[in-house]
Amino acid sequence: MAAINADADGFWSAMPNGARVNNARQGRALIQSLFLGGSTTSPLSAMRSGVIATTSDGTQAYDLRVTVQSGRTLLVQPGSAIIGRSGQGGYPTWALPAARNVTCDSPPASNPRNDIVVLRAYDTTLGDTIPASGGIPARLEIITGTPGAVPVDPVTWDGLGLISTWPAAASGGGAGIPLARAQVSTGGVVTLTDLRRGTAPIGGVRVLLPGDSLSDPSFMPGDIRWFNGLDYWDGTNWNELGRPDIGLAARANATQIIAGGGLTFLNVASAYKPPAGITWNGSNQATIVTAGKYSMYCGVSNGFLSGANYSCCIVGATAPGAGTAYVAAPTFSTNTTDSSVSATRWLAAGTVIRPAIYNNATQFTLNPTTQKPAEFEIWRV
Structure with a gap:
């Protein structure tokens, strides 16, 4: 009986009929094979979404960091990130080369409101709709929340740092990552919480950012992270590789x-x-x-x-x-x-x-x- 074979899905620089072609999905598959995954048993099924940290003053990373510029206007530093999407691999996404301004909606009348600053990637080939205000498929957006005595976030993200569900007011599809929570008071004062999470290529050192948790697991033994020293993942626990004097x-x-x-x-x-x-x-x-x-x-x-x-x-x-x-x-x-x-x-x-x-x-x-x-x-x- 002859062996029964199955097709793989492609390779980089495919050459059908002699013409070299690389499509978008192949590019995302390449990214997916190079960056940290999000499953212990299903290779290339999910990715750790997050910011790629490249610049720091020794205390904090500046990539895609959000600060208050003035009033309700926020300043987002340049940076790049990997945004995963189920079944689609990873979208390398960036805001370069200059910092950008984004502005929260008008102050709420009687209770504070949580707004979430996100980096969001739209893929129109999958049916996403880019907002009419711009045609760029990668956007820095503020997702406006609902005022409340104890305000709640208008979007949530999963254990891999990915936002995939959006409120009706911010419909359009796509996938994104949180950068900061901007709590807006009735007087228009914005209080920021840094929500950035880090990711890194396989074999690289992943810098933990303020949105990361020390209890977050990895999905690959040998993964290395940095937080006041180096740790490696043994498949079950984080173990110290080295720590400076504390x-x-x-x-x-x-x-x-x-x-x-x-x-x-x-x-x-x-x-x-x-x-x-x-x-x-x-x-x-x-x-x-x-x-x-x-x-x-x-x-x-x-x-x-x-x-x-x-x-x-x-x-x-x-x-x-x-x-x-x-x-x-x-x-x-x-x-x-x-x-x-x-x-x-x-x-x-x-x-x-x-x-x-x-x-x-x-x-x-x-x-x-x-x-x-x-x-x-x-x-x-």
């Missing part, structure tokens, strides 16, 4: 009065190892940005004071109340010159950590020029 080391640089009979937050304003990957208020409060296991240390010395009974400690945002656990509890002793505590804890993002001293004796003064300065360190391990 934490800080600080010491006191000014005298401080320590009240008697209670807890005082230590002033350690000199960061001799500046904060990295962690938020620091410049005096005595660190806020965790990336969840993980952290090692902490606090040390203090007041010189010898007869009868002194004190201990440094590490606490949260406020002094612990009755029954509240310390991050690192005080260990009191009498007639000592030095006290130190340390701890290793798993800390969630947003956790606040503060160095402190609990003094059971009378008031005294810490002087970093005549005594060993109070110190505080916290490092992700």
Whole structure:
């Protein structure tokens, strides 16, 4: 019995009858084979849609970033993106070379409104209708929402970052990606939320943008992403490839009065190892940005004071109340010159950590020029 064969769908630079031809669908198939997919079991069935990050000041990517220009007018930076579409592959889409202005509708009368700034690709061969205001099949648009006491977004996007369903007021078909949420107040003030998500070629480093979530899975082992360091996907979980130091080391640089009979937050304003990957208020409060296991240390010395009974400690945002656990509890002793505590804890993002001293004796003064300065360190391990 002869083998039964099946047609494939094409190849780049096809040559029917000797004429070299590349059609649009072949081009999108080529893009689809080069960029990150969106399924673990169905190759080339879906794509991760998003912005291709090319430019950053070290803090944020600028590609297709939306900012308020003036009033309700928004400025969208140049950039490029991949917009997937079911059964159609990927549409490389861009706004080049200059930034563009888009403007939200008039302010709502009584409640705020969520508008969504999108990059949208129309394909007229599939029946999409480009708005009469322009004939370009790629557009920067504001999808206007409905006012409400708790306003909701007028469009939603799937787990791959794609918008494929549009409200009647923005009909015309096509596919798009969200760039920003513009909440418009009754006074016309626009508050922006960055919604950009990132994508990248297979094998490239995907930069996580503000719209991405650290919990988003990948669909290909070996995928590499960047967020304060490199992670790789093993098929089930993200694993660290490398991280810069996360934490800080600080010491006191000014005298401080320590009240008697209670807890005082230590002033350690000199960061001799500046904060990295962690938020620091410049005096005595660190806020965790990336969840993980952290090692902490606090040390203090007041010189010898007869009868002194004190201990440094590490606490949260406020002094612990009755029954509240310390991050690192005080260990009191009498007639000592030095006290130190340390701890290793798993800390969630947003956790606040503060160095402190609990003094059971009378008031005294810490002087970093005549005594060993109070110190505080916290490092992700």
